[in-house]
Amino acid sequence: MTVLVAAVLGVGVLVASSALAAAGHRTQAVRAGDAADAAATSAAAASIGLLTGSPCDVAERVARANGSALVACDLAAATAQVRVVVGSGPFAVGASAVAGPADDHPDHPDHGVYGVPVGHRSPMSRATRTRSCPGPTSTTDQGDTCQARRSS
Secondary structure, eight states: OHHHHHHHHHHHHHHHHHHHHHHHHHHHHHHHHHHHHHHHHHHHHHHTTSSSSOHHHHHHHHHHHTTOEEEEEEEETTEEEEEEEESOGGGOEEEEEEESOTTOOSSOTTOEETTEEOSTTOSSOHHHHTOOOOOOSSGGGTTSOHHHHHHO
């Protein structure tokens, strides 16, 4: 009986520690993504003069302030592409981000949302991209979402 209790406790500890490790990795990934977004946005802002300093220097300062290390910083016109790493060793998590004006991406033509190109070169018609949802038709309809009304 003692062996069975010890085995069950051991499995419980293993499952709990695995769940905590996965949660920690997810937290680091979100932190890395946020740091990359902030660094890319600040580099793009510096490239057009909204912030003072060299764009990659500004991106490095912002990345460091967010607890990450800037690994790469590329600038094409006013579009900045950065890569940051949070943590070190086997627990390091990296993330990339691109920021800049929508119409200024000569080296990065694959801007998109969920794999669909966006911007003025989008193959999707403008009417499809900007379709608005009609307002509620009755007081009982106000809780429905636009997507639910379209699909019914």
